[in-house]
Amino acid sequence: xxxxxxxxxxxxxxxxxxxxxxxxxxxxxxxxxxxxxxxxxxxxxxxxxxxxxxxxxxxxxxxxxxxxxxxxxxxxxxxxxxxxxxxxxxxxxxxxxxxxxxxxxxxxxxxxxxxxxxxxxxxxxxxxxxxxxxxxxxxxxxxxxxxxxxxxxxxxxxxxxxxxxxxxxxxxxxxxxxxxxxxxxxxxxxxxxxxxxxxxxxxxxxxxxxxxxxxxxxxxxxxxxxxxxxxxxxxxxxxxxxxxxxxxxxxxxxxxxxxxxxxxxxxxxxxxxxxxxxxxxxxxxxxxxxxxxxxxxxxxxxxxxxxxxxxxxxxxxxxxxxxxxxxxxxxxxxxxxxxxxxxxxxxxxxxxxxxxxxxxxxxxxxxxxxxxxxxxxxxxxxxxxxxxxxxxxxxxxxxxxxxxxxxxxxxxxxxxxxxxxxxxxxxxxxxxxxxxxxxxxxxxxxxxxxxxxxxxxxxxxxxxxxxxxxxxxxxxxxxxxxxxxxxxxxxxxxxxxxxxxxxxxxxxxxxxxxxxxxxxxxxxxxxxxxxxxxxxxxxxxxxxxxxxxxxxxxxxxxxxxxxxxxxxxxxxxxxxxxxxxxxxxxxx
Numbered sequence: 001x002x003x004x005x006x007x008x009x010x011x012x013x014x015x016x017x018x019x020x021x022x023x024x025x026x027x028x029x030x031x032x033x034x035x036x037x038x039x040x041x042x043x044x045x046x047x048x049x050x051x052x053x054x055x056x057x058x059x060x061x062x063x064x065x066x067x068x069x070x071x072x073x074x075x076x077x078x079x080x081x082x083x084x085x086x087x088x089x090x091x092x093x094x095x096x097x098x099x100x101x102x103x104x105x106x107x108x109x110x111x112x113x114x115x116x117x118x119x120x121x122x123x124x125x126x127x128x129x130x131x132x133x134x135x136x137x138x139x140x141x142x143x144x145x146x147x148x149x150x151x152x153x154x155x156x157x158x159x160x161x162x163x164x165x166x167x168x169x170x171x172x173x174x175x176x177x178x179x180x181x182x183x184x185x186x187x188x189x190x191x192x193x194x195x196x197x198x199x200x201x202x203x204x205x206x207x208x209x210x211x212x213x214x215x216x217x218x219x220x221x222x223x224x225x226x227x228x229x230x231x232x233x234x235x236x237x238x239x240x241x242x243x244x245x246x247x248x249x250x251x252x253x254x255x256x257x258x259x260x261x262x263x264x265x266x267x268x269x270x271x272x273x274x275x276x277x278x279x280x281x282x283x284x285x286x287x288x289x290x291x292x293x294x295x296x297x298x299x300x301x302x303x304x305x306x307x308x309x310x311x312x313x314x315x316x317x318x319x320x321x322x323x324x325x326x327x328x329x330x331x332x333x334x335x336x337x338x339x340x341x342x343x344x345x346x347x348x349x350x351x352x353x354x355x356x357x358x359x360x361x362x363x364x365x366x367x368x369x370x371x372x373x374x375x376x377x378x379x380x381x382x383x384x385x386x387x388x389x390x391x392x393x394x395x396x397x398x399x400x401x402x403x404x405x406x407x408x409x410x411x412x413x414x415x416x417x418x419x420x421x422x423x424x425x426x427x428x429x430x431x432x433x434x435x436x437x438x439x440x441x442x443x444x445x446x447x448x449x450x451x452x453x454x455x456x457x458x459x460x461x462x463x464x465x466x467x468x469x470x471x472x473x474x475x476x477x478x479x480x481x482x483x484x485x486x487x488x489x490x491x492x493x494x495x496x497x498x499x500x501x502x503x504x505x506x507x508x509x510x511x512x513x514x515x516x517x518x519x520x521x522x523x524x525x526x527x528x529x530x531x532x533x534x535x536x537x538x539x540x541x542x543x544x545x546x547x548x549x550x551x552x553x554x555x556x557x558x559x560x561x562x563x564x565x566x567x568x569x570x571x572x573x574x575x576x577x578x579x580x581x582x583x584x585x586x587x588x
Contacts, residue, residue: 009025014026019045027042039062042058137161139165153196160197163213181193228245241271243277246280248264249284258292283323295544301339314327315331345373346370364390364394372470387407404426413467420446424440477504485497501517506541535563539559542555552575
């Protein structure tokens with residue numbers, strides 16, 4: 001039998017707990033090449049079958065061969081300990097400590113040998129003596145020992161001492177702590193870590209690294225408010241010019257924490273235009289405010305006008321600079337759909353589109369927005385042209401799919417169902433999950449309502465209502481839906497009618513009626529295609545607009561457990577965990 005085959009068989013026997021067979025093979029392998037690993041496994045096997053006499057004989061033989069190999073004394077001490085010969089075991093372990101050399105690598109090897117025998121106190125004593133023998137802290141190694149002992153405070157102290165000596169270790173410390181914070185290591189670890197950091201920050205005011213760790217900790221907890229407070233203090237002390245705050249503002253925004261994002265950006269803006277991050281902060285601030293308009297946190301004509309003035313002021317301030325382009329599309333949407341200034345919006349977009357210095361992606365985005373505004377103005381042919389041009393210049397990316405979807409929906413609005421469905425069926429296989437999902441739902445809507453009803457009257461009513469909504473003709477849309485619901489009470493479109501009504505009332509800030517119609521879908525049509533859409537929308541309303549934490553958790557939880565295949569599962573789990581205040585990947 002070859003050595004490789006013998007080794008594989010020995011380990012297989014060991015894994016199957018056939019220790020006698022494994023011991024014979026490992027001993028044979030050890031005698032052939034004198035490798036320490038085979039010796040260790042031989043002793044392990046003999047220990048398992050309680051052949052202590054042979055194990056002791058082999059260990060003593062190894063000690064006689066090499067009196068300086070301290071690992072063998074640990075093996076002998078452990079053999080005595082499992083036989084309840086505590087004094088003999090202690091004698092061997094103490095001998096190892098007494099004869100520990102001033103060699104970093106050997107110190108680590110000996111401590112790890114103690115760890116494998118679960119002799120945590122001796123592993124700790126090894127590193128403590130090592131600190132006296134050589135100028136090395138062994139902080140990471142000691143933290144590992146304390147982790148085995150579940151001594152969280154001592155472990156945290158070692159990690160903090162480590163980064164005080166070597167700030168390049170901060171990422172490693174963060175990774176180690178994060179894995180233990182999200183697991184079942186110690187429910188008090190987070191609080192211990194936070195208090196330890198704050199204590200050190202107060203005691204050692206010149207040590208920035210602890211403040212950086214505290215910002216990181218708050219970020220892990222999605223506590224953007226405290227993260228930003230700490231980041232401001234750090235920024236003032238280190239004179240960073242707002243770099244950290246801009247970064248935090250962007251992360252807060254991506255997590256829908258608009259208030260906190262604005263706070264971060266405002267701090268940078270107050271420092272004045274001399275800050276190298278001033279432009280980035282202003283653009284981020286405007287992006288936040290615009291999104292607050294979209295989600296309904298900023299409402300009313302007076303507020304919309306204030307937002308418009310901020311955008312116009314920024315565009316004037318950055319005139320001729322590339323940054324201006326980022327603002328135009330959002331301002332045009334605000335003017336057309338919230339301020340009834342579609343003419344100004346169209347001119348603004350044309351000016352951007354005619355700029356030869358902008359890339360196809362942004363130009364395509366402007367054309368899609370222009371198409372939406374032209375649809376609002378009932379200029380259908382021109383809207384189709386803009387969507388088509390946007391799709392052509394972005395044929396191989398997600399923006400192109402968005403333009404194609406817009407064109408397909410416009411065909412749906414105008415009653416060209418066969419052409420719309422053909423385009424939607426292609427988009428169902430698109431790269432964008434959100435567009436693919438929307439295309440699938442609209443395709444199924446057409447398919448389910450163009451079979452038996454050859455006149456497609458009900459579907460035409462619904463499509464017309466959809467178009468009215470896109471044109472800001474809310475009352476016309478509601479009247480059309482009321483007619484449809486009255487004439488086709490048992491039609492398969494009813495859940496779609498209810499969802500469209502909910503969208504209209506949400507747009508009008510009538511949350512009572514919005515919830516009423518969504519709740520009807522959640523109760524009576526939960527198995528339909530719009531079941532998860534309605535429940536997720538309810539979760540978001542209770543979360544962001546009504547700030548009803550318990551109700552939001554209820555609906556997010558329903559998405560997670562009742563709709564495991566939904567595209568909303570990932571976001572629902574994220575918000576569920578945040579609102580519940582934990583990091584558990586399996587909410588229950």
